[in-house]
Amino acid sequence: MGKLSTYELGEGISLALIKNNKFKSNIISIYFIKNLDRDDVTQVSLLSNIMSSGCMKYKSVKEISTRMDELYGMSMTSGVYKIGEKSLSYFKFLSISDRYLEKPILNDVVEFVNDIVFNPLIIDGEINPDMLEIEKMNLVDEIQSKINDKKTYALIKCIENMCDGEPYSIERSGYIDDLDAITSKDLYDTYKSLISTSKVLVTVEGDIDIDNAKTIVEKNFNFKRANVVDINREKFDIIPKEVRYISEDLGTNQGKLVIGYRTRVDYKNFKEYYSLIVGNSIFGGGPHSKLFNNVREKESICYYVSSSIEKSKGLMIVNSGIDVDNYEKALVLIDREFESVCKGEFTDMEMDNAKKSIVNSLKSSCDSISGESEFFCNQFISQTNLDLDEIIYFVENTSREDIVNVMNKIRKDTVYFLK
Numbered sequence: 001m002g003k004l005s006t007y008e009l010g011e012g013i014s015l016a017l018i019k020n021n022k023f024k025s026n027i028i029s030i031y032f033i034k035n036l037d038r039d040d041v042t043q044v045s046l047l048s049n050i051m052s053s054g055c056m057k058y059k060s061v062k063e064i065s066t067r068m069d070e071l072y073g074m075s076m077t078s079g080v081y082k083i084g085e086k087s088l089s090y091f092k093f094l095s096i097s098d099r100y101l102e103k104p105i106l107n108d109v110v111e112f113v114n115d116i117v118f119n120p121l122i123i124d125g126e127i128n129p130d131m132l133e134i135e136k137m138n139l140v141d142e143i144q145s146k147i148n149d150k151k152t153y154a155l156i157k158c159i160e161n162m163c164d165g166e167p168y169s170i171e172r173s174g175y176i177d178d179l180d181a182i183t184s185k186d187l188y189d190t191y192k193s194l195i196s197t198s199k200v201l202v203t204v205e206g207d208i209d210i211d212n213a214k215t216i217v218e219k220n221f222n223f224k225r226a227n228v229v230d231i232n233r234e235k236f237d238i239i240p241k242e243v244r245y246i247s248e249d250l251g252t253n254q255g256k257l258v259i260g261y262r263t264r265v266d267y268k269n270f271k272e273y274y275s276l277i278v279g280n281s282i283f284g285g286g287p288h289s290k291l292f293n294n295v296r297e298k299e300s301i302c303y304y305v306s307s308s309i310e311k312s313k314g315l316m317i318v319n320s321g322i323d324v325d326n327y328e329k330a331l332v333l334i335d336r337e338f339e340s341v342c343k344g345e346f347t348d349m350e351m352d353n354a355k356k357s358i359v360n361s362l363k364s365s366c367d368s369i370s371g372e373s374e375f376f377c378n379q380f381i382s383q384t385n386l387d388l389d390e391i392i393y394f395v396e397n398t399s400r401e402d403i404v405n406v407m408n409k410i411r412k413d414t415v416y417f418l419k
Contacts, residue, residue: 001366001388004376005210009202009218012228016380017213018205023369026097026106026206028113032089032198033381035232036082036167042174043182043190046135048078048089050187053131054121067112071105072096076116082172083381084234084312089194091117094370097207106208107216114220120191126184127191136179143173150418154256155319158416161246162260168234168313196226201380205373236266236314240413247417254303256418257330259318264409267311267382274394275402280309280316281354282403283341288353290337290346291318301330312382316410324419331415344404351400358395362388 002020009015034044058064068074074095081088093113098104121128146152156171163169200223204213240262267273284291284307291305305320322330340346366372366388379385386394 001372002205007214010223011225013200013223015217016201016203016376017210018376019208019210020205021207023206024097024100025369026095026208027369027373028093028109029203029373029377030091030117031201031377032194033201033231034087034198034229036085036087036170038170040190041170042178043187044087044089044194045080045174046139047187047191048080049135049138050128050131051120052076052078052116054128055115056119056121057115059121071109071112074109080172085167086231087172099207110216110220118222122188125188127188129184132184139174140176143176150252150256154258154416154418158258158260158414161244161416162414196224197229199231201377203373203377205369234313237264238262240411243412244414246414247419249419252418255322255324255327257320257322257327258416259334259412260414261316262411262413263314263316265314265406268384270394272406275398275406277309277358278354278395278398279341279403279407280307281358282346282350283307283338284318285354286357288357290340294337295333299333301326301333327417342404342407344400355395359392362391
């Protein structure tokens with residue numbers, strides 16, 4: 001992995017420079033990190049696409065594309081993540097490394113990044129008004145596609161019900177009902193708040209000279225800061241009073257069963273968290289798992305079934321597709337496999353296969369410069385700052401006792417069934 005150097009550029013502004021000569025590209029990423037807020041989530045979702053459609057210097061998508069072609073075919077992506085109860089608006093720019101060029105372009109690329117992110121197209125106090133209706137329609141399509149995909153819809157509804165009253169229940173793409181009332185002036189106000197009050201992380205990774213890259217970033221980026229808002233810490237030790245059972249009938253051909261659990265594990269407790277990751281892998285984390293082999297293959301109850309961990313919120317989610325008539329039996333079988341892991345009823349081979357699967361996944365996630373940059377970003381935002389070897393150490397040194405202890409902390413919270 002690359003060598004990481006970090007700096008503070010101002011109030012709530014962090015710079016992470018990663019020197020790595022393994023790839024032929026450089027990647028520059030800017031993240032604006034804020035608390036999830038129902039009042040502005042739809043506007044924040046709209047913003048990233050509108051900003052990447054025009055700026056003061058390059059006023060159209062065509063002009064932006066022309067400039068990116070001039071910079072040897074660089075590319076740009078933007079969007080919004082939800083990590084725990086945090087919203088991350090991101091802008092990522094991939095360009096060829098200077099070592100393959102006669103004339104370096106890193107400074108030109110950073111200037112372009114500055115134009116897109118910090119000099120959006122403002123006309124009479126409105127942000128790129130010609131693009132608003134287009135991006136509203138695009139967002140409607142994105143949200144509607146999630147509703148039409150019943151697997152995704154069931155997951156969203158389970159989380160909405162399980163985390164009702166908690167920021168995590170907010171859907172990061174926003175809400176169709178908000179769109180009619182949003183104006184370009186509203187978006188400009190949201191933009192000014194986003195860049196001035198959010199926590200900011202800038203990352204530059206590639207075969208770079210650290211001092212030179214730092215100088216270029218400091219020279220080009222002009223952050224306007226005011227009243228930076230602290231990021232709230234998620235609560236992990238939540239014990240449900242009772243299990244909630246929710247059923248929704250939409251006349252689907254295949255039932256979607258989603259079960260939400262509270263892990264009660266804080267990811268900053270490395271030993272517990274990585275023991276949880278191994279335990280989840282044994283339970284339902286892949287084709288080596290108990291859910292796959294026993295519930296799907298042996299019992300033939302599920303078309304698909306798996307479990308996953310939401311690190312930053314302390315959740316475990318079981319996601320499955322079943323015949324509607326098999327609802328009760330599926331619940332019993334999933335509970336049976338969960339209890340078997342809690343009791344330590346798994347073989348050494350099952351534990352070894354789970355660990356190997358996790359380690360292979362970790363390594364493959366860093367096979368590209370985008371994946372490695374994302375790895376560093378996630379560690380930085382979670383303030384854990386572990387490198388890949390340290391994480392692998394925790395995974396490989398997890399014991400059977402560690403797994404049993406952490407799995408017994410988990411509590412079932414919500415069962416959602418879409419039929």
